[in-house]
């Protein structure tokens with residue numbers, strides 16, 4: 001949770017900053033764009049998250065005396081004048097970004113950084129670190145939400161997360177993706193996420209009997225206690241004891257909130273427990289389940305008719321265990337020439353999907369008259385903004401023969417200005433606004449794009465100018481190879 005993060009970068013960034021400084025090129029203007037190439041989990045979309053952390057990082061970005069002392073001890077022998085300059089450093093560039101909660105797609109800029117090459121290079125590592133992790137977890141959460149849209153989802157991952165920052169920012173990302181609460185109290189305090197908790201097996205084990213343990217817990221927490229019923233035998237001991245406790249609460253005019261199942265066959269046990277609770281007149285008592293759940297087990301349990309109202313999801317969500325990294329990259333798309341013009345740059349690869357798209361770009365979401373998104377459209381800022389009524393040509397950059405003209409549409413600009421010349425111009429929205437925005441974003445898309453398995457591929461199209469510029473630069477580089 002440390003806020004002094006200037007050294008939260010790779011050494012090569014500092015070395016490139018230094019080399020530019022020695023070379024006298026450090027003030028050259030540069031534009032970088034962060035994007036990912038492949039959607040995680042076989043999903044049809046990703047949920048952008050990480051902007052709040054990025055904005056905090058950029059605002060606070062300073063090298064302390066200690067940082068600079070540490071740098072002075074490095075084998076690179078950075079010149080004292082360079083280190084002096086680092087003490088004065090603060091971010092003076094501009095950043096545009098997708099809003100948190102936005103549905104985002106491969107190969108479109110999610111964060112665009114413009115500034116001196118020195119500052120834009122420094123921030124690569126941290127921006128990717130925040131964006132890659134938080135976007136991944138928000139996307140995983142959104143997938144889980146999709147299979148249990150009407151149920152309550154609790155984030156339980158902290159103990160199995162990849163350390164503290166991942167737990168806390170992961171809890172926030174899960175909330176953006178549609179979870180309802182977290183067990184992490186620090187995340188609750190920092191972000192205002194609702195917090196929830198039941199109890200551990202140790203609570204039951206620390207008493208002479210399960211009944212005593214349940215009664216004691218209910219007494220202390222009369223409002224909405226949830227009892228863990230699988231410490232000894234779920235149906236023979238746990239559920240009957242929980243029913244006894246609920247009855248005692250009823251006698252005092254109080255209500256038990258739920259029971260939690262944490263092992264065994266969750267479908268069978270939940271169905272049986274539901275029957276037992278209902279027969280005891282406790283139809284209001286909810287059933288919470290946990291135990292290594294993810295979207296696949298939850299979907300399967302629902303297909304089996306499991307009587308589960310609330311899902312506690314830990315490890316699989318917070319570690320995105322089926323795909324532990326998003327793989328987002330940060331590429332230089334424009335650099336100032338020695339004569340002061342901005343020149344588009346390209347990164348060539350033998351894999352066509354990895355060839356970067358040159359030039360500083362804007363992203364528009366093209367929405368039809370039916371209110372549904374048709375494609376995203378990437379153009380240069382100097383191109384005329386696509387607008388309602390105008391005609392645009394949509395074609396697939398990898399398969400340019402797949403094209404269609406669209407006349408009636410609304411073009412929603414997706415990249416928001418966050419920093420302009422070092423000043424934060426974007427007011428970070430409250431978390432609940434981000435959640436609502438995420439819901440609005442989901443509503444823009446046909447279900448074909450949102451389904452969990454084999455979703456339709458949503459198109460990200462280049463304007464003709466962007467596409468042509470890319471082909472020209474590829475051709476130029478091939479020419480250089482020949483020469």
Ligand SMILES: Nc1ncnc2c1ncn2[C@@H]1O[C@H](COP(=O)(O)OP(=O)(O)OP(=O)(O)O)[C@@H](O)[C@H]1O
Nearest residue numbers: 262263264265266267268291292293297300301304
């Ligand atoms: N009916 C079911 N259908 C599909 N998966 C289930 C069902 N019931 C439970 N599961 C899942 O199967 C896995 C069972 O794992 P495991 O064998 O570790 O559970 P367990 O019986 O609870 O053992 P333990 O007591 O060690 O936790 C968990 O991921 C759980 O969520």
Ligand SMILES: O=P(O)(O)OC[C@H]1O[C@H](OP(=O)(O)OP(=O)(O)O)[C@H](O)[C@@H]1O
Nearest residue numbers: 156200201262290291292293313314315
């Ligand atoms: O399975 P996950 O999705 O990761 O969810 C979190 C798990 O953490 C707890 O188990 P743990 O054994 O750590 O503690 P306990 O003794 O309280 O059960 C809890 O009971 C869940 O099973």
Ligand SMILES: O=C(O)c1cccnc1
Nearest residue numbers: 156183196197198199312
């Ligand atoms: O409150 C719970 O039940 C809980 C919290 C964290 C991890 N497992 C369960």
